[in-house]
Amino acid sequence: MRFVNQTVYDRAALTVYFRVRRTLLHGKRRVVPYILLGVLAAAEFFTLVMSLLAGEPGQLVRSTVFMAVVVALFFCILMQDALQARFTLNKLDPAMRDYETVFDEDGFVVSTEETEMQCGYDCIRYSYETQDYFLFFISKEKGKIFAKKGFDAEEIDAFRAFIAEKTGSPVEYSL
DSSP states (O other): OOEEEEEEOOHHHHHHHHHHHHHHHHOSOOOHHHHHHHHHHHHHHHHHHHHHHTTOTTHHHHHHHHHHHHHHHHHHHHTHHHHHHHHHHHHSOGGGSEEEEEEOSSOEEEEOSSOEEEEOGGGOOEEEEOSSEEEEESSSSOEEEEEGGGSOGGGHHHHHHHHHHHHSSOOEEOO
């Protein structure tokens, strides 16, 4: 069998890549940052209430600034994958954003305007599928993303089965 895929690294693709990679590295969600931010916000709210009851209105400005910082940190944690995708896309060479991959019986070849990378299926340690992408990781930190729309519509099921056969493990579904 032979499959050809066209993929473009855009912000949506990279956001999915970083979300799946973070899940692979750290589990579903790390709750410690959320707990710490919650404790900080609760402690500051308590301090604000106590200082206002004690008649110290100057505390209001300091507490408002602190709460704004906590909200900004919470936003950064929630949006970390999208932010990382945005910064990565800005640093990525435009010639490396669009690539074609040919999958055949022996391995796959990823080609861009400037480079070509050959890889065997034995190097794929983790394979994931999302609603719009297939992701193959050669380690927990390095991988490639392949858009499903880069395949013909009827090839997706056959490709999933092909990869499962070649890697020896099923393609996992990830949200």
